[in-house]
Amino acid sequence: MLSRRRLMALALPCLAVPVFTHADWQVNMTRGVTDISESVFNLHMTIFWICVIIGIVVFGVMFWSIFAYRKSKGAKPAQFHESTTVEIIWTIIPFVILIGMAIPATGTLMKMYDTSDSELDIKITGYQWKWRYDYLKDDFGFFSTLATSQDQIYNKDQKGDHYLLEVDEPLVIPVNKKVRFLVTANDVIHSWWVPDLAVKRDAIPGFVNEAWAIVKEPGIYRGQCAELCGKDHGFMPIVVKAVSDQEYQEWVLAKQEQARQEYELKNKQWTLQELVDRGEQVYLKNCAACHQASGEGLPPAFPALKGSAIATGPIENHINTVLHGVSGTAMQAFGPQLSEVDLAAVVTYERNAWGNNKGDMVTPQEIAEKK
């Protein structure tokens, strides 16, 4: 199976017989699971059919002309070439059709823009290349990153059912409640798009855009970043899990408890090995997209950490780089993104992995002092 795929990629230009294996011939927009997505779908279909009817009339006349007025059939050209009446008619008719389309579109748009009276506010922040969700009233938040393995992407492993559309931790929202999304970004412009919710809002650094949804049915709804945001633009999916209100409340309590436990970890006495083990997980999730799992990076944009001056030099510099980023480059400030424990772990890991073998470590307490 795998070798056949690779072979086909190589033989692509001369490949004549396609093999269709992933039969899913969806040709139309989803109706979605909100009232807004339903009206968007209806508008889409209305406009589509209007275009089809206009197309049939215009192309009908054209094909009739092609069929009936051929020189080879002895057609003699008529002499007419002007008619003000006709010109006025076919200016006015489209104009009237357009007004007919504009009225329902305006209504739907006004509803979309009414973000008042929300019952739950979630701040969505786009990062290169992951999403962060902050539940503003409940005071917790988390990152949501691609869960598909590199092996699947690079064809070393069978692709799963939700290839590229799965995350480690989905956004969880309650059904039948007005959820307001406050969308922004940390670095470049991203766009948060879930087709089933008919919500697409650009996430722009320095701006907070608003959108909202009332999901009617529990379920899992998948989307993707829709604005080119760099190398891994295609690898930052969105998964929304809509659950019953009760289930949602339980989930919130569990998340808050988890946050407390994370906080407690800070005061634990960590050994070098414990930090390195935890650091590897943190590294793979947050750093490997650019610096690569091998630590070799993708120079020059994403430098190597293996044997680098920073990862093997004074630990102060290393910590500062991770905490505050490097301005003017793609290196983000991870200080606000990760917990003290994770920061300590990842710095320690980077100093002791890939033959860097510095043997030194930094504790969560030391990170907390610098943060």
Added chain:
Amino acid sequence: MSAVVGEHHDDHHHGPAKGLTRWIFTTNHKDIGSMYLWFSFIMFLIGGSMALVIRAELFEPGMQIVVPGFFNQMTTMHGLIMVFGAVMPAFVGLANWLVPMMVGAPDMALPRMNNWSFWILPFAFTLLLSSLFMEGGAPNFGWTFYAPLSTTYAPPSVTFFIFGVHMMGISSIMGAINVIATILNLRAPGMTLMKMPLFVWTWLITAFLLIAVMPVLAGVVTMMLMDIHFGTSFFSAAGGGDPVLFQHVFWFFGHPEVYIMILPAFGVASQIIPTFSRKKLFGYPSMVYATASIAVLSFIVWAHHMFAVGLPLAGELFFMYATMLIAVPTGVKVFNWVSTMFRGSLTFETPMLFAIAFVILFTIGGFSGLMLAIAPVDFQYHDTYFVVAHFHYVLVPGAIFSIFAAAYYWLPKWTGHMYDEALGKAHFWLSFIGLNMTFFPMHFVGLAGMPRRIPDYAMQFADFNRISSMGAFLFGVTQLLFLFIVLKCIRGGKQATAQVWEGAEGLEWTLPSPAPYHSFTEPPQVK
């Protein structure tokens, strides 16, 4: 005067110079037109090869051929090269060849500037293409180069891109000035504005659009340059700037730019359809007014590219209504072309086939454009493959088919030989099938939720992407046939008459084929 003439005894020899210097120093509108056309064809092949890299990677899910970073360089360079290197220079080339012959002039009004505006282009594109070999790679932020991805987060080669764009802009502006000067000053006696061929009219309006918006493009890339190298923060929120400002300025250029690429195509179709219908163009004045209305409207619709950035409601509504309005003059043009064919006496030589396909497929692109204009629905279409399908339908069978149509239509006038009709038709049908295979399924994957500019995609999009990729290779390879046809036509073929086509009307058909080196030394009289 006579003394001067006496000294130059070879004054009556007006043939081209010999060798390479002919092309470097030429001020002749035909030589420069040919160079523009060849240049754009080379760029078309380079940009097309990049499209094939993209389609090869997208042939199936997973990363096979390139890495994501390089994929982004390909989408960016493909867009830039096709827009600025292939379509725009091709139309300038057509204008160079045709405008003087159509208005009864000996040459362009400003021949030395004409030479310069062409010769800037090879340098501009060498600069742009050289960035592929630089450390950090070529520009990778999309042909729309949204800040801050194109400023703070850009590869070092962005500076070369900026200077490349500046040079292209200078070239375009000079070309536009030349077209306007020629049309307004060098028309033959009796050729009033409302007697000009439509190709001349559409180019006159296009030239004004170019002069209006190319400085805006130059402005926006200069602001980028300042942000990158001189510490300003036009587009950086951290420094008090505004990333959305970039998009407003870019699309204030970008939307008229779309019409810069399609208005001359309207002109070409309006020349060809009457010829092969053997009937005058229906509604000539309304065609002129419709073109002018489209040009004016193009300045007040730019934010329909930005419906998802979070414009206020009033802004969304204004740009939605204004955009929908464009459908009216565009509709008038399509109705007029169809009415021209209605009750004509039609034949279907290659130019006519391309022109008919242009009308049909451009109209399909217009329909999807109308759908995209509806702001609430655009939230579902925006930045998906539906948009990719839309703009490729207006650009490939729109702009590029009209360029092919023009090439076949005027090749006999340019070379003095008829092209091979059977091969021309084969080129048309293979292109027609290839492009529809490539771009029609993109509507489906876009509606089903596939974002644009991604190097890999979820399994449910696999089948249509595979069809698209196969269509793209068919379309791409077919274009080599066009090269063969043109070369064959230059080298020989049936001798073309002055009139060439039975139904052709216009001053260019009064000249012998091939047209003499200097078009009209005596101004013709237009009744």
